[in-house]
Every structure is written in C-alpha cells, then in structure tokens.
Amino acid sequence: MAKVKIIDVARAAGVSLGTVSNALNHPEKVRPETRRLIEETIRELGYTPNQSARMLAGGHNNMIGLVLPQLNHGFCLQIISGAQNEAQKHGYSLIFAVSGRDEDLEEQLLRHFMGTQLAGMLFQPIPRPAWTPRPNPTVPIVYLDAEGPDEGAFVTADNEAQGRLIAEHAASCGARRVAVIGCAHEGVLSRRVTGIRESLSTHPDIELEVLDAGEWDVSGDGFGLGQQLSRRDGAERPDFIIALSDVLATGAIAGIRAAGLSVPEDIRVAGCDGNPLAWSGAVSLTTCAPAGYEMGRKGVQLLVEMIEAEQEPQASHVRLGNRVQSPRTEDHPARRIETVRPFLLERASTRGAAATTSSAHRSPQVPETNLGAYL
Template sequence: MARVRLTDVARAAGVSMKTVSNVVHDYPHVSAETRQRVQQAIDQLGYRPNLSARRLATGRTGMIALAIPEIDHPYFSEVSRRIAEEAARRGYRVLIEQTLSDTDAEHAVLRDREEGLVDGVIFHPVSMGAVEIGRLHKDTPLVLLGEAAIPLTTDHVMIDNVAAARQSVEHLLAMGRRRIAFLGTVDGDVTVSTRHRLLGYQEALSSADIDADPRLVLRVAGFSPEDSAEAVRTALADGLEFDAILCRDDKFAVGAMAELHAAGRDIPNEVALIGWDDTALATYTHPSLTSVAPDKQLLARVALELLIERMEGHIGVGRHRIVPHSLALRASAPPLA
C-alpha cells in the first residue's frame, strides 16, 4: 500500500498543502472548521507525518529518550508508563534505554547521544556523580530523576527519601513497634537512595529515644525478592527479634512477606511490614502491603515540563524539584485505630 502523502490529505480536504502542514504542526491561525476538515481527512486516510521532513522543517524529531536502570523493575516500569503518557499528551514519543546501573552504559547515555536523534533526555543515573554528569552533558536538554547526582547545571526531580523513611518509621512507632528492622543494605550497592532511606530510619528512631541496633539493618546479597527472603530467613534463624520491617522497595517486601508466612509469623500482629514505591505489587500481596507512595504522575509531569522548557530554549542553573509522597496504608501496617 502506497504511503499517504501530504498532497493526498490536501486533495481530500479541499485545502492547500500549506494548510495541512499548519494543522499537522498545530499552528493557531487555522479556523476551527478547516482544522476539523483536515483532521477528518488525516484520520480517514491514515496519514502519518514524515519524521525526517519534520526534523528538516522544525529542527526537532518529536522524540525523547528515557534512560532508566531496569526496564523490568516495577517502579521504573510504572514511572516509564507515566512519562510516556505525559509525553504523548504533549505530542512526543519516548525511546526507552536500559543502563542496568552500569557506569559505562550511563556514560554512553550522555557521551554517545547522537545529535538530532532525540530532542531531550530524561535520565535516572545510579553510578554517575554530579561532576561526571556535568562534564559529559553537552547540548542535548537533560532532566535527571532520583537521588544519585544533583549537578548545579542540570534540572532534577526526586522525592525526599529521608522524610519518607522517617514518616514510615514514625507510623510503625505509633503502632507500638520498637524493634524495627531495615531491609536492607545490599552488597555492592552504589545507590544513594538506600543511604537516604537508612538515614531517615535512624533519625526517626533517634527522635523516639530508641538506640539504633546495627543488627536490625539486614544485609542482603542482591536485589531480588529471593535475596530479601533469604536475609529475613537468616535473621530469624539467628534469633534476631523484630516486630516491624521497613523495606527499601516493594520487591524486598514481597520476599520478606513470603518468608514471614513460611515461618508462621502473623502480619501485622507479630511483624508489621512497609514497602517502598507503592507499585502494583502492593495491592496483590496477602495481606495487602503498606508502602511509601511517590506521586509518580506528578513526577512524570514535572520532569516533562522542565525538559520541554529546556528544549524551547530555557537557560539557567539547574532547577531542583521535590515532588510529594504519601504513605499508602494497607493491612501490613494498617491505619491507627
């Protein structure tokens, strides 16, 4: 089937090619009646703009790159979907790139960015520091997500992980829990988010005049639910006493929950449990999982707004935005009576 051309749409709508082009590029000086007629012709014929022609005409591709550590991590999957939805509402498409937190892969996000392939980049770094990003970031507009690096020259969107962890522990303390474990620190982990969450955990204990017990910071071999289950299994076998667990993400909470069930521990009566990220997993566990809930929709919206402003010529020092979070209270650490 032959490709539908601009001239075919113009003929079907009874207008000039210039008018069709104005409608495609959403120029405001087209009457509503003409715009509707052209749009009907576009829909009927299945016309799709030629991206190469658009690039030549506007200097833009209509494409945004999103670089994340793991495509299959529930949090990043959900954030990616919201960014793609927000981008589509603004007329952009999203290319997703996985870095697996590898330093070379993260360097490539900035160093090997092909000029003209995308109009901007949203990037969640893990291994790279602020100075590295500042050195490698050149002309392509960039917005960062997460806590790993906050360069003065680059826009950045995150939640307050310290405050979120503190709020979670305060809720557990209000439930009467005093032996609260943190799950956990991962061997070889280079993420800043774990350190921030551990800091908030310790701050809440200190404010309650509870001495932090290093044994309650559980070490985990890896990032899978199986690894977190093994850490809880080891703690139970060692006779470690705890009546609550704050987990670094929902995947860890799922593993912990499975092991607590296997050990015959009642959730939440014997051990209360809080996850992190409020992913879809949280509503399908038994019992349902209380979880720190970043406002993912707002995070995506703010990141896109900052990026589009950069793409449209905004110049200045990096703008740093903290989006709100909440504690999604469910059965594993329920609301206070």
C-alpha cells in the first residue's frame, strides 16, 4: 500500500499544501472549520506526518520524552499524569518508557530518546549511590527525584520534610514510644529517618527506636515487623509505628491485627511516601500526600523554560560537547532545583475508630498493591 503524502491530504481536502502544513505546524493560522476539515481528511486517509523530515526542514518537535525506573509504585503513575497534563497545557505531547531498574536498558532508552530529536526529556534515574547527571546531553533534560552535585535541572521531593511531618504528627498524637521500620540506611529512606530524628530530638520524653529492616516495596516485611513489635511486652511495645513507605505501613497494620491488637487503639501506624497503590488495607492509612503529580508538573514547567530559552536568539553561544547552548544568565542558571513540599493526610490509622469489615471471620491477609486498578 502506497504511503499517504501531505499532497494527498491537500488534494482530498481541496486546500493548498501550505494550508495543510499550517494546520499541522501552526494551527492558530488556520480557520477552525478548515482545521476540522483537514483533521477529518487526515483520519480518513491515514496520513502520518514524517517527523524526521519536519525536523530537517527546521520544524519544531513538540514531543517530550520521559524515562522511569518502574511502574509498580503510585509515585511513578502520578509523575506520568502530572507531566502529561502540564505538557498538554504548553502544546507538547508526552511519550514514556520504563527501564525496569535495568541500568543497561536505562542507558539504551536515554540514547534512543535523545537520538530522536525530542524537544526535551524528563528522567527519573534508577536509585544508586554513585549516580551523576548525564554529561553533555543533546536535548534539554530535567531530572526527577534526584539531585546531582554539579549543573543541571532537578525536581525533588523533600524526604527529610516528609519524615519531620510524620514525626510531628506522632508527637501531636501523644506518642511515647515510636518505632521506625524500613531500610533506614538506603537513599530517600535514610533522609526520611534524618527528618524523623530531627523532629523527635525536640521531644526528649519520646523514645525512638529505628529498626533498619524491611524492603520498602514488600508488604510482607511490614507484616512480619508489625507482628514482631506487637508481641513485645506492654512496657516495650511501641504505641506508634512510622513505616518509611506506605507498602510497609499497610503490611504492618495487617501484622498488628493478626497479632490480636487494634489500629489505632493499641498501636498507631503511619506511612511516609504517599503511595495510593498501597491504600487498600482494612484501615485507611495516615501518610504524606502523593508528591509524584506535582513532581511531573514542575518537571515539565522547568523543561519548557529550558526549551524556550534555547530557542531564543542570542548574540553568542557556548559549545558543550556536541551541543550548542546559550550563555547562562541569572534568568537561566546552570543549576536549577525545584522542591515538592509535603503535607499530611491524616486518616484512621492514627486517629478515630479502627475500620471494620464484613469479612472479619477470615484470616488476616497481607495487603498487596493492585496495579491493575490504577491503569
């Protein structure tokens, strides 16, 4: 089957070639009724614009790429939603790919996206100790949930503030023995612990215990830790558990209930990371509000600023590797950081009566995330 060309669209719609080109590239220059006619003709003929040809002809690519490490966390789905909605407001489209936490695949995806001459990219790197921003990217790039030591554009969640917020809530609930569960030495989790310690340092009457155990995305680990803490003698048992992730928190609630205790009457439980995919437990969870949507939205805002700055005519330019950039100014600094601030979602797990279910006769189950319900 012969490929449909732009001239075929013009002939079928009874308009000039220039009018079709304007409808595709500068729709504001074409009357609405003419645009609708051309769009209907494009759909009927199955015409697909040649993006490479448009770029060679000096056209503007309105596509933004997004590379994520995974899709098994509500945070990543929120990033996509926030980025998509904000991109549309600015006249851009969004495409995304997932590395599956495979560093080799992550590198392949980055090379592919930059090689397709996208307008710009958002990139959430796989968490690793020695991560640094990519040197000399060929397109504007904004890093999400990461921060490098040198120049670059970054949007981050304030993980220390998340820890402080939950710890302050524990103190306001009258907690006297607080236990923190999760791999407290790892990345963003360690920063949440720093915030918790900082906040509770002003409450010397509150005992703080940090159990450096429990993978952040395994609710079964939370279940086991919840049971373990519940089985302690009353004088040693915590009255408030802060889980460093919501998945651990929902597991801990199930473990406490399996041990015969109640949430929040016997032990209050709170999460930290605002993950809606972990909110299907029997007791609604106190946690921080989800930060992913705002991170995606701010990421696109920052990226559009960078794209437009590169399109501005400048008297002189600076060459960085194989990419020519405009000189850095106070309006367009070499290092930009946007921070998403947290706020509290207070629910039944730390306040009010514990939830009841019609299936109380069944054995307690470890709650797992249900990705399909959110896709």
